[in-house]
Amino acid sequence: MSASGPAPSPDGRPGARTDTRAVPIGWRGRLSPRPGLERVRDSLGAIAQIVIAATAGFAFAHYVLGHPAPLLAATVTISSLGLVRDARPRRVLETVVGMILGILIAELIVAAAGIGWWQLGLTLTASLLVARFFSPQPAFAVAAAIQAAIVMVIPASVPFLRLIDGVIGGVAALLVTALVPRSPLRALIAGGTQVFAEFDSAVATLVQGLRRGDRGRAERGLEKARALQAPIDAWRTELESAAAIARLSPFLRRQRAEFDRQERIRGQLDLASRNLRVIGRRVVYLCDDGVARPIPAGLLAELGAGARLIADALGDISYEPAAREAVRSVAARLDPGALASGSSSVDLNLIGALRPLAVDLMTAAGTPAADARAALPRA
Structure with a gap:
């Protein structure tokens, strides 16, 4: 028998029991005032x-x-x-x-x-x-x-x-x-940050699958990578809306360059997510034998860290140089020939699949496409 006794009622009287079942658990978050206030703020x-x-x-x-x-x-x-x-x-x-x-x-x-x-x-x-x-x-x-x-x-x-x-x-x-244009920049940054968070989650799950040789975890990572397309497309719609309003409104013309930068990041992340799906399929195949593969796992994890810096650059362009260098340092090591010792051809194919992902992320961070490709070792 519990020694704590019955819970006090809301007015402080002992012995009264509060019925926590009165509101279903799934509705408690909806009844919280914070989401409502956020909706009001976003709709002002x-x-x-x-x-x-x-x-x-x-x-x-x-x-x-x-x-x-x-x-x-x-x-x-x-x-x-x-x-x-x-x-x-x-x-x-x-x-x-x-x-x-x-x-x-x-x-x-x-x-x-x-x-x-x-x-x-x-x-x-x-x-x-x-x-x-x-x-x-x-x-x-x-x-x-x-x-x-x-x-x-x-x-x-x-x-x-x-x-x-x-x-x-x-x-x-x-x-x-x-x-009286709606100021879309805050919403664009929030939407892009959410997409990057989902991208990071997919990368992290695939990395765990490689480090543990866990096919089930690799399959979950592939599912997350496949689910990225819908939020990326929604982000594109928001960017197109903002750009169209900026072309018409004299009050948003100064933000055109920022909208173009955001679209560059979104477009390259779209390509990166497609490459991540290719990587995910290869990771699932590799993890079928249950063998841990720390080298490609580490390289993919470092590319994910670079992507997080690009996400920070959505709201602060000063993060772009750090993001470029972080991805470039990984790209310089993506040499299948140098990593061939003790690796199967399938493992090397995975290393090769990381190369276009690195190019996409470097380009998203502002590196010209030609320079991004030149940063890779010759295969």
Whole structure:
């Protein structure tokens, strides 16, 4: 029997028992205020854009043009901007076009047949079919249908007045995209750092498999390497969005060079991850015999350390020289001939597979591609 006695209640009275099962364990982290605050912080730029565009569009339509209830001037801006990170002007424009298309179809049907339940069904069918014809994006068709439904449900005294409101909302959204841009650099660095962390985890697991001759661990490392493509592609989308906004916005033009540097790192890490998958397959094959291979394990671990320095360089360019030298020092030792003593041809193939990985990492750290290849010993 425990001597500690029953746990005190939250108000300090002994003997009362707190039911920790009231909230499932999986939900405790979600109920913590920290993730919510982080989401709010990350969305402040998007929220500012939406509020400014929606209120400006509504105010212009209502006070300047005299529209009594310009609802669509606000809804079009909210739907086109959204809270997603991909706020490229082209994506915003495509969404705006989809919504205006839906409004136009609805206005034409209202003018010809009036408002009613079957007119609503006809409007939704027509807007969805036409939108799907013009765009492969499902969101384009959904945006068109939503705005068309609003037109059918909320009557207006003046024909095509809501179409004008929709155009005003779309113009407001595009102007805000350029004049009040979301600052994407912090999100880009965070996204890139996360990708590098997953890359490092894959490398570390493969290194452990080599050091222990553990095929199961090597297979887990290969699985992690294969899983890298999705976050790398998501990072690319964020970079494309940032670059597109910077081309349009005068406030982000100074960051163009930084976006280009980030894209260089991302592109080379993409190639490095593909080479890591090749290395992972060879490591799995090698570990089939259960023999430890400390030499290639050490070389791969050193390349992983260089990759961590490149990750640090995402937020601080001053780390790039150290990253270049760290990878270069490993590349200079990737000579299959010098390591041939006591090694099988399969082991030497693994050493050879590390060479393009080293080139990719050196290039990611800012080394010109020709210089990076020249740093390798002649095979």
